[in-house]
Amino acid sequence: MKLEFKVNGKTYELDVDPESRLLDVLREELGLTGAKEGCGEGECGACTVIMDGLAVNSCLVLAAQARGKEILTVEGLAENGELDRLQQAFIDNGAIQCGYCTPGMLMSAKALFLRNPHPSETEIRTALAGNLCRCTGYVNIINAVKDAAEGAV
Amino acid sequence: MMPEFQIACPQNLADAITEASRLQGEVLFVNGGTDLILELRSGQKKADWLIDLSQVPELQSLPTLENGMLKLRSGVTFTRLSTDPLVRKHARCLAHAGEQMGSAQIRNRATLGGNIASASPAGDSLPALAALEAEVTIEGSEGARTLTVAEMLAAKEKTLKARELVTEILIPLAEQGIERRSTFTKIGSRTQVSIARLNLAAVMELEHGVIRKMRLAVGAIGKAPLRLYEFEKEWEGKAVKAESAGKIAGEIAGTLAEFLTKTVDQAIPGRHSQAYKRQAVQALAFDVVAELFPEQGLGQGGGGNGGR
Amino acid sequence: MAEDKGVKQLATPERQAAAAEQTLKYVGRNLPLHDAVAKATGKIQYTGDMNFPGMLQAKILFSPLAHARIKKIDASAALALPGVAAVFSHENTPQTLYNSQVWFAGQEARADERLFHDTVRFVGDRVAAVVATDKKIAAKALGLIKVEYEELPALFDPEEALTENAVEIHPGGSPFFEKEFGCGNPSETFKQAELIVEDRVETPKIHHAAMETHVCIAVPDHSGKITVYTPCQILYSVRLVVAEVLGLPYNKVRILKTPMGGSFGGKQEVTIEPLAAFFAQATGKPVKIEYNRQESIISTRTRTRTIGYVRTAVDQNGKILAREVKTIVDTGAYTSNGAIVSMAMGKKLFRLYRIENQVYRVQAVHTNTPVAGAARGYGSPQIHAITEINLDHVANRLGLDPVEFRLRNLVHPYDEDLSGGPSLGNARIIDCVEEGAKLFRWHERRTQAEAGRSTNGRFRRGVGMACATHSNGYFGAFQDFTTMTLRMLEDGSMILNSGIHELGCGTVTTMKQIIAEVLDINPDRIEAPEGDTETSPYDVGSQASRVTHICGAGALKAARKVKEIFRREASKILGCEPEDVVMRSEIVWSKHKPEEKMTYGEMVRLIQQKNRTEIIATETYQAADNPGSYGANFVEVEVDTLTGLVRVIDLLAVHDVGKAINPGFVKGQIYGGVQMGIGLALSEDLQIDPKSGKAKGDSFARYHLINAPDMPSVEVLLIEKGGDLGPFGAKSIGEIATCPTAPAVVNAVNHALGTNLTTLPLTPERILAALNE
DSSP states (O other): OEEEEEETTEEEEEEOOTTOBHHHIIIIISOOTTSOOSSSSSSSOTTEEEETTEEEEGGGSBGGGGTTOEEEOGGGTSBTTBOOHHHHHHHHTTOOSSOSSHHHHHHHHHHHHHHOSSOOHHHHHHHTTTOOOSSSTTHHHHHHHHHHHTTOO | OOOOOEEEOOSSHHHHHHHHHHSOSOEEEESSOTTHHHHHHHTSSOOSEEEEOTTOHHHHSOOEEETTEEEEETTOBHHHHHHOHHHHHHOHHHHHHHHHSSOHHHHHHOBHHHHHHHOOTTOSHHHHHHHTTOEEEEEETTEEEEEEHHHHHHOSSOSSOTTOEEEEEEEEOOOTTOEEEEEEEEEOSSSSSOOOSEEEEEEEEEETTEEEEEEEEEESSSSSOEEOHHHHHHHTTOBOOGGGHHHHHHHHHHHHHHHHHHHHHHHSTTOTTHHHHHHHHHHHHHHHHHHHSGGGOOOOSOOSSSOO | OGGGGGGOOOOOHHHHHHHHHHHOSSTTOOOOOTTHHHHHTTOOOOGGGOOOTTOEEEEEEEOSSSSEEEEEEEOHHHHHSTTEEEEEETTSSOOOOBOTTOOSTTOOOOOOBOSSOSEEOSTTOEEEEEEESSHHHHHHHHTTOEEEEEEOOOOOOTTGGGSTTOOOSSTTOSOSEEEEEEESOHHHHHHHOSEEEEEEEEEOOOOOOOSSOOEEEEEEOTTSOEEEEEOOSOHHHHHHHHHHHHTOOGGGEEEEEOOOSOOTTTTTSOSSHHHHHHHHHHHSSOEEEEOOHHHHHHHSOBOOEEEEEEEEEEOTTOOEEEEEEEEEEEOTTSOTTHHHHHHHHHHHTTSSBOOSEEEEEEEEEOOSSOOBOOOTTTTHHHHHHHHHHHHHHHHHHHTOOHHHHHHTTBOOTTOOOTTSOOOOOSOOHHHHHHHHHHHHTHHHHHHHHHHHHTTOOSEEEEEEEEEEEEOSSSTTTSOOEEEEEEEEOTTSOEEEEOOOOOOSSSHHHHHHHHHHHHHTOOGGGEEOOOOBTTTSOOBOOSOTTOIIIIIHHHHHHHHHHHHHHHHHHHHHHHTSOGGGEEEETTEEEETTEEEEEEEHHHHHHHIIIIIOOOEEEEEEEEOOOOOOEEEEEEEEEEEETTTOOEEEEEEEEEEEOSOOSSHHHHHHHHHHHHHHHHHHHHTOOOOBOTTTOOBSOOSTTTSOOOOGGGOOEEEEEEEOOOOSSSGGGOOOOTTGGGTTHHHHHHHHHHHHHTOOOOBSSOOHHHHHHHHHO
16 A cells, blocks of 8 residues: 655655554665564564654554654664764763664654653653663663753763 | 555544445454554454544544533543643543553553553553543444443443444533542552553542542453442542541541452452452552542652552 | 771772773773664664575474474475475474584583474474565465374473473483582581571573564575574584584584674574574575564573572571582473583582582473573572572571671682682672672661661561672683784774674673773774674684683783784884884884884884784683672662562662773673563563463563663672783673672562562562461
8 A cells, every 4th residue: 555654854655565564664665774673562662763753663553554644763863964962872871782772762762852851860761661671771771861851962 | 474454544534434334344443553453463353454543633633621521532642641731630540541551652652542442451541431430432334322431341242343433532520619639540560561450540529628429440350440339439428628638538548448359359259360469459549549638648658659 | 808908999980980090091991882873873784684685584383382292294385375485394304403502512412402393392392484585474374384283291390390200301301410519518517507597499481581582694605605694692603503403514604793682691592593594505595584572582592490499507606607509400391501501500609608518409400391591690690599598588597687697708809619610719799798888878778677667667678688709701611712813904903803792792892992902002993893703713602701801811912912013023113122112092113213103004014015024913812710700789679568569779789890891881781780680580580381381471561671660770889809810800790790689689678578588580479478478
């Protein structure tokens, strides 16, 4: 079926399988492999992207449901080659280890900032509750988001 | 892997209903899809057609007040429930349920209509809707009908027939001059992002220091949430004067805790989880009453659970 | 020594930094991960993101039964499906038996795995595979394979495996491995002991839960060579098993380490690589296998379920007189590392406390459950849970403070391992406990928690701690060495060619920092690619907590050799003695002619032109020590006595790491280790159903990791006193980081409730049941 939507500012018109998920289309059709499938059931958040300003698990959105929507993925975070302050804060705070959860973490944090640019630590933890990480214990991820929120970077 | 199906993307509600009756084979509605997509992928559910409601404008419009009712459209997401000022004001327990369900990503997609339609025993919105005595409008090709949540929950069979969908949820407002307090709390196996092992919603309405209404519903101990009718009756008409409020609140909590344990014992006798739930459910009693009487400072200094 | 209290100083981060400033330029600094930008931008290509022209996808059919003989497999319908290239089962695959954890040729290990057996031994065992043009077709075809099983009686309980007439899962039955070792005369000592405290402690099967599931790609070529792209921990282990199963010479199997999306031991053993390699060989096409979460949970590896019986004898002064520890190690349906991990956990018993009379007995058994294997700590989290929970029980019975009790018994620097293992080295566990107790305000907080408890409220606080030790490589057990080649190029940049594996812990950057320190070169000017079995020298792999201590020492040795060669060759150019050659910030000169400076690159070019040689060194570093790494966790918890839910309020992790090459990486390991340890203590368990053998915890919805809201704040204190053979005195951290956490949390809960909970995880049900006793 036909799918017209915007990803990272660019409009796409694609022919997709009805059963394809947004995640499948991003990864396989558009080659945007930043979003990962860590569980396929909306528990790990590795596939998180931003759809019309809200964080969603792209493994739980049918591609067809993204029609007319604006999607932002980790590949679209940096602008004109300049890293988003969240990305820079993740790097500077040692918030990245294996990196597999990183795109999802970044997009959840970005979505938080879109509606709440100065979140408290509790709000940060809540925003990241649906993003699992086995490497970092979240400590430096939370530090990085705090840092970025304070514009300390 | 997901079996093959087609998707219809109607532009409005009327089209959605027409499509549903027109299409051949197994037809399912999808909105947030946070449960359905998984059920389709695992083969638990099968469909020839999905009708996507996620962009049907009538189902997505914002909560409104109409004729003494808070009117919610079935496409309202849990995120919206938790933040909408009208919901927070008139149906706080539903807002709390919205906050405590799933993760931010799930709350951004999952809808109230979907939660009602899937009627999971642990669904977080259902106890809140039961305690709020909400009504649900169901539409299909044969027209619309309205059921109370109590009726829906009491029904032996699935109330939603094939090709029917939930369109609206109506919540009666408190009458003029009546103060409504309400709250919701749950126990999961984690503070956040956990299916409820127990949940409880409470609505209390006060008029000049007298309890006019008490409505409670406990979830995850049966197919549907249970209303605590006997307990409610016991407390209606009781005075909660400022000077004695603390004492009364303590009594309510104590009796509610006992009542809940009894309720669990009756609901799931001999079940493996009975031993745990009969005790843990008491925590809900204390948490809920502490929230109903915020001025009494009944919180016990903990913070392990509850997510708020 | 504990006696040197006077000279001991607290290694605060500030002081460490200050010290590093004075003496070290790159070591001790928080440089970022070498691939952090690629990871932050989503550009890094993990194996799942990679595709090859003509690549096929394989999906595996897993057994729904715990124990059954396969009577018949009918794949005709699957084969008829367009897009299906092949269906494989025991009927058409090599029946070579192998063991998934061997890492060197000639290693003895019970080989009881095959690509596909004609008998399935756990729910999740491999039955067949479909290789097809895409995943969807492969999945569809799986559903068309008809399998007839003859069900066999199954066994899920490791203790039942030791009973007479227990189900025999492999010939000879269980235990398939038994060992006893120790020191002194424990049985005589027990007879005279004033107090003996016994416990039975149980640790669950857990999932490693790397966010990247198991995935690999095998690519055949015209010469018959198979190249495997895999996020693995031990390239040479993969090469060994793949070559054996495919019957290929080692040089016809090439293994390339791809970016690792998390492992924690879960990708240490060889699981899907030989399958993909064989499918690629058989079909002549590249083949990818990518497991989903459920498949990774039940069909790869788990931590061993371990049951420990511990008896500790003490005198009234709190001196441990003797201890006896018996473990039953459940390795699941196949042997894997069952014997080695059984030994590894036992050895730790002799390296943490001075116990003159001690015996360890282990019986390793098979059950019809998911296969256990390497898991962060390699037995240490299990054995320390067993003994550290028991020690708190002992302290409680003695009426002694747990910290005080431990201080009376902990090992001292350079103590010997009484069971005959390598020296403990500069073992600084006493420092960890003393400094940690101070910083955590242990006594004050413990007293506060106890005072608060008397009010008998709903929420009770508890304060607990635990200690642990872990290894630094294989010295004393297996051969341990590494070979590295380091070159300086004509522009002064460098390449380290070695068999290292980056697991996200910072290995690549760590190696660069070490080399940079020796040669005074910007670490960004060094490339340190990960291993490739065709071109990299042999390395034992990222296992046994050996990488920083052993590979780091290898990098140091190679860098020193390069420096020596460079100075020797430069001296000829500069007309001075080698020791007169000054190398500073990539500039070189003779100390006699400081006005004649040139860059390293310019010098390399001159050396090529005039000396007709290049700056390259290949060095082999042979491990010559295996000191203990030590750690102590201090933790406060709050238990909701109505719900049984535990909140970990905060945690202090103190670690004796010798020297932190990159303190940021060290802390990163500790934070992650703590998260994993809390999960082991409170929530993580595969939950094997005792009737069906199915894992109830086979998804992240039913297998709960600690997530961000439940993660406590964690403070880290590093004790950096060097003294061993690691580079700049560095010791391991990745595995020890998780070892003290679970028992510390359990001890805190027991302190809060006055219970003696010993079965992990402490689920709300278990806590309420204990409270109701």
